[in-house]
Amino acid sequence: MSTARLYPLGLLLATAFALTACSSSGDDLSAWMEQQRAAAQPSVVPVPAPQPHIPQAYQGLGAVSPFSSDKLTVLLRAETVSPAVSGLLAAEMRRRKDPLEAVPLDTITMVGLLRRGNETVALVRSEGLIHQVRRGNHLGQNFGRITAISETQITLREIAQDPAGEWVERTTTLQLQEGTGQ
Numbered sequence: 001m002s003t004a005r006l007y008p009l010g011l012l013l014a015t016a017f018a019l020t021a022c023s024s025s026g027d028d029l030s031a032w033m034e035q036q037r038a039a040a041q042p043s044v045v046p047v048p049a050p051q052p053h054i055p056q057a058y059q060g061l062g063a064v065s066p067f068s069s070d071k072l073t074v075l076l077r078a079e080t081v082s083p084a085v086s087g088l089l090a091a092e093m094r095r096r097k098d099p100l101e102a103v104p105l106d107t108i109t110m111v112g113l114l115r116r117g118n119e120t121v122a123l124v125r126s127e128g129l130i131h132q133v134r135r136g137n138h139l140g141q142n143f144g145r146i147t148a149i150s151e152t153q154i155t156l157r158e159i160a161q162d163p164a165g166e167w168v169e170r171t172t173t174l175q176l177q178e179g180t181g182q
Contacts, residue, residue, distance in 0.1 A: 089167060092143045098138040100131060100140070101141060101144075102141070103139075105142070105156075107127070108125070108126045108174065109124065109125050109174070110122055110123070110175065111123050111125050111130065112176075113149070113176075120134075120149045122134075122154050124154070133149075134149075135148065140156070143159040144156040144157070144158045144172060145157050151176070152175065153173045153174060154173065154174040155171060156171070156172045157169060158170050
């Protein structure tokens with residue numbers, strides 16, 4: 001016989017042998033599975049009894065809310081402040097806030113200057129908008145008040161806490177930013 005005819009016959013015999021081997025090992029597998037099921041002993045850990053709930057009365061009803069802006073005011077009044085800064089801080093807490101006081105000072109840039117008669121007006125950019133500010137206006141989050149405006153800078157007096165937690169007065173400047181074409 002030729003090898004071309006023997007090849008399909010060999011393939012048929014190999015398949016029959018494989019099927020016979022699988023059927024006999026399937027019986028062994030089934031027997032082993034049954035043996036394992038019979039030997040398995042589940043263990044259940046008992047759940048501890050629940051503890052009784054003891055209700056507590058809420059004590060913080062009359063206290064200042066931790067999310068209130070009044071909390072900062074209470075803390076500022078409670079701290080001992082030097083007499084010179086105390087009067088300035090008290091005045092700052094009583095006055096109405098300017099819109100640019102909600103913006104950090106490092107995000108505000110001086111972009112120009114206008115003169116109207118004897119009055120000098122600085123142009124500052126904050127959050128993509130141009131604002132006009134004058135001497136006496138407030139900028140930044142540290143109670144910054146404009147004390148002087150020149151052609152190259154805005155000078156501010158700020159009241160801020162130093163690393164030791166004491167309130168101090170400091171001078172800060174905003175320099176004119178030339179060539180910022182935003």
